Amino acid sequence: MGTASYAQSDSIMLRNISDEVMLHGTCYENLRYLCKKIGNRLSGTPQAARAVTWGEKAMTEAGADKVWLQPVDVPFWIRGQEKLAFRYRGEKSFKEVNVLAIGNTVGTDNKLLEAPVVLVKDIEEFKNLPDDAVKGKIIFFNYRFRQDLVNTFEGYGDAGRYRWLAPNMAAARGAAAVIIRSVSTGVDDQPHTGSMRYADTVKPIPAVAIGNTTADILEKKCKEGAVSAQMQSNCHMAGTVRSYNVIGEITGSEHPETYITVGGHLDSWDVGEGAMDDGAGCVQTIEIVRTMKALGIRPKHTIRAVLFMNEENGLKGGLAYADSARAHNEKHMIAIETDAGGFSPRGFGLDMKESKKETIRSYRHLFLPYGVYDFEHDEGGADISPLHRMGVPVAGLLPDPQRYFDLHHTRADVFENINHRELKLCAVSLTGLVYLVDKYGLGHIDPLSDTPINSNVPHSLKKTN
């Protein structure tokens, strides 16, 4: 087979994959079921257990050669009831606001905690507070998500620190509690929850998040005069629960002992429906299996489609998967994660040797008709980070990032905010990458890689009926 026909066969295969997913894909209806019939599914909850059962069934129906559950012991955090109210200068009564405790935090043991609120705009300002402005106070970290950063994941890296650092820094100095401005790009009042962990050296204090609208008001009121807060909550850790990663395999025809892992995470936060985080990644992962089977693609290497448990507040699923890979001395060619929302795909993050990146970049012209052009970032994904630390090359799907942090870890992360075509195009790109990596490995440069960039589908491949 000559160079041109080689490349054309790949181009046609990607087109077949796209047609199969866009016309017959089940991922959108799978997502509807997961969101509407199961709902949110924090690790340890009955819904998470139902999601495991559902995932096993869906993976089987997709046609995986082998499906099994990999045991994972996960932490179980319970939100319970929560309340936050402010009394501004000159007002007599406390007014309740929209609030979400940060995940894994302690509450007030259901007691009423009342204390003055101290506003700081960032960590620097907090560090400069005198001790008596911290001790016994409720510190309000009002750090803003940087809307000027076009890549919102950069903004998340920046503002997201506050969810972890603020409670620990305030606890270390004797604060009574912490309120953070949500790590949010939203023009709304949605509070965003998310993970944190107390350092062993501090006595845990309650930590909650408020939405941008409430944060704006609180900032203004704090600047005008004294503000008091009342906080009452009973969130707490409730031990460990046995759960599972769901794994589906298509056994390799030539090198079954070499693995290509691709996956998203099955757990979600305990609000909304975990639609984009990461229901989308799960149903795309299942769609890869379904599509390869529907098209009769027989991979040379074994494809492992994994729905990881407990990405959100412990990463126990990713750790268990890597531990098992190490224990069985498994050879992993690459691990690919989809956990950045089910929006229109734009690229793949690549974290691997430069020569391997070049292999994947040489397929750029094959991906371009599907809107995928960006191979310059280095995101993989949290669930596959333990594998990566063992030396496995990793890649992460990069959907359009603009909407993600409006919805992330909120009540608004629901099915209705995912578009069926965007979701499916993600599955197209993922299946395409799995197909190409399986076919050529990571040491191959596509002979047509220097084809001028052209986002049109090659004319000869356009369907006319």
Added chain:
Amino acid sequence: MGTASYAQSDSIMLRNISDEVMLHGTCYENLRYLCKKIGNRLSGTPQAARAVTWGEKAMTEAGADKVWLQPVDVPFWIRGQEKLAFRYRGEKSFKEVNVLAIGNTVGTDNKLLEAPVVLVKDIEEFKNLPDDAVKGKIIFFNYRFRQDLVNTFEGYGDAGRYRWLAPNMAAARGAAAVIIRSVSTGVDDQPHTGSMRYADTVKPIPAVAIGNTTADILEKKCKEGAVSAQMQSNCHMAGTVRSYNVIGEITGSEHPETYITVGGHLDSWDVGEGAMDDGAGCVQTIEIVRTMKALGIRPKHTIRAVLFMNEENGLKGGLAYADSARAHNEKHMIAIETDAGGFSPRGFGLDMKESKKETIRSYRHLFLPYGVYDFEHDEGGADISPLHRMGVPVAGLLPDPQRYFDLHHTRADVFENINHRELKLCAVSLTGLVYLVDKYGLGHIDPLSDTPINSNVPHSLKKTN
């Protein structure tokens, strides 16, 4: 100034434009006002008149040197009441369904029209119908939007023909009325309205659209047995109304007599809020003026920001603008349209001489940090098509097209379906293009255009605070 510093200054200017829009842009709040306080605004309606007043004010507040209204006489179509119901085989009564008359069509004069429904899947099948299967019947054109086409605008070009052709073809053969499956990618029951025009040779018949869900049911029922429809409506054309294009100018400092036109259209269909079609384009157009003024950019050529009237059902605004340009012998360097939704931008369609395309493509590396990489399509825009026929080079913003035809011309085209960051990024790209075209003209190739494609913001330009 050397080559490198030249290019760096452009890169910095695009960064400044982005920061200005993302941090201080008013387009999202302008869109909120237009959608929520004025609402949909079909040509000729009082809301369209209010939108003109609003547009003039917003353009003035944005800082345009000169703002005026250009008279346009527009057709006025009135939907009135409409009803469609089906009686399926074995059922006694008619059941109403969700329906929208196609724009510019005639109704039933409020009389009850009852006739058998004849299903055809496409034009070919219609042509093969015997005459007695057409005459006096209600023909149901069940042509599906091709979900396999990644670029939904290609699918629109394909399925959109039915809105124009079906009523005319059926009328020519004596059908009583036409029902079309909506020109829609939606997984829902939204009917999509839109424009059509009867040929002079036919006697107009009513033509309506139903949503995908209803179309699926109707198809099934037609295949099972005889289906009758009842139709009642009073839509009609109601003469001509005086309206206006809203025009804002930033006067050129060196060549004020040469124009760069950029715009969207102010009118919308009479359902929903006309948020993405084309409120988004209008507020982006205003944002360009505001941003250039806020940054103190003094263009060499005169920038004309235009809110066109009557794109949807007559194009009278675009025609009036071009007529005026011809009458005044105006010199137009380029016209740029934004009328493809306020979603995350991906590129610009370019319809101009190849050498001029190459000029714009040579700025690819400047646009890439903002997600804009695709300069290979040739869409301009309807409003600027009359200018284009006079020889003016045209360009059209290409936002991500996946969601567009779920919402297009429906009740669901509302403010909530536009994301603030995506909307603003469109304004960033448009302002960037206006800036570069003004600065260099269309005969210049950027000396750094062969910089390897890299979607990261150049490190030296990243802000660290």
